[in-house]
Amino acid sequence: MRNLVDRMLGPNQLPIHSDVSIHEIMERVCGLVGAEAPPGIRIERDYDPSIPLLWGDADRLIQAMLNVVRNAVQALGQRGVITLRSRVQRQYTIGAKRHKLVARLDIVDDGPGIPPDQQEQIFYPMISGRPDGTGLGLSIAQNIVNQHGGLIECASRPGETVFTLLLPLGKPE
Numbered sequence: 523m524r525n526l527v528d529r530m531l532g533p534n535q536l537p538i539h540s541d542v543s544i545h546e547i548m549e550r551v552c553g554l555v556g557a558e559a560p561p562g563i564r565i566e567r568d569y570d571p572s573i574p575l576l577w578g579d580a581d582r583l584i585q586a587m588l589n590v591v592r593n594a595v596q597a598l599g600q601r602g603v604i605t606l607r608s609r610v611q612r613q614y615t616i617g618a619k620r621h622k623l624v625a626r627l628d629i630v631d632d633g634p635g636i637p638p639d640q641q642e643q644i645f646y647p648m649i650s651g652r653p654d655g656t657g658l659g660l661s662i663a664q665n666i667v668n669q670h671g672g673l674i675e676c677a678s679r680p681g682e683t684v685f686t687l688l689l690p691l692g693k694p695e
C-alpha cells in the first residue's frame with residue numbers, strides 16, 4: 523500500500539523546490555476550502571508572522587495541508603470552527619535529526635474527534651471512516667511531509683482534533 527501511494531505521487535514527477543512562504547500556502551488552502559465548505563464552517567487564522575521561508579515544493583505542501591483541512595470540514599459537517607495556526611519551534615528533533623528551526627502548523631477543529639481505536643491507523647492508505655472515503659488523503663499528506671524531512675502528528679478527543687505538521691526550516695546542508 524505504501525508503495526502504491528509512493529507510485530501515485532510519481533517517481534518521475536520530481537519535486538520542484540523553492541523558497542516558499544508558509545503563510546502563502548496556508549492562505550491558498552484557506553481560499554480553496556473557504557470556497558467549498560458550508561457557510562456554517564468558520565476558518566480562523568492564528569499566524570506567527572516571523573516564520574522564515576521554507577525550502578520545499580509549494581504545490582505539494584498545499585496538497586498535504588488541503589487533505590488535512592478537508593478532513594476537518596468533512597468531520598464538522600454543517601458547522602464548526604477550524605483554526606489554522608503557525609508557530610516556530612527551536613531546537614526540535616525529528617527522527618534522529620536535530621533542527622535549529624522547525625515550522626509547526628496546527629489544523630484544529632472542534633468536531634466529534636477520531637475514535638481512539640482508529641487513531642493508530644488513520645495514516646495508513648485505504649483506512650477511511652467515511653462511506654465515500656478512499657482513505658488516501660492522510661497517507662498522501664504524510665508522504666509529502668516526509669519528503670520535506672518533516673513529521674505529521676494527530677491528537678484527538680471529542681471537541682478537539684489537532685493535526686500538526688512539523689517542517690524543518692532552512693536549506694538542507
Ligand SMILES: Nc1ncnc2c1ncn2[C@@H]1O[C@H](COP(=O)(O)OP(=O)(O)OP(=O)(O)O)[C@@H](O)[C@H]1O
Pocket residue numbers: 589593594597631633634635636644645649650651652654655656657658659660661683
Ligand atoms: N479532523 C478529523 N476529525 C475526525 N475524523 C477524522 C479527521 N481527520 C481524519 N479523520 C478520519 O480519518 C480517516 C482517514 O482520513 P483520510 O483523509 O486518509 O481518508 P478519507 O478522508 O476517508 O478519504 P480521502 O481523503 O481519500 O477522500 C477519515 O475517513 C476520518 O474517519
Ligand SMILES: [Mg+2]
Pocket residue numbers: 589592593655658659660
Ligand atoms: Mg481525507
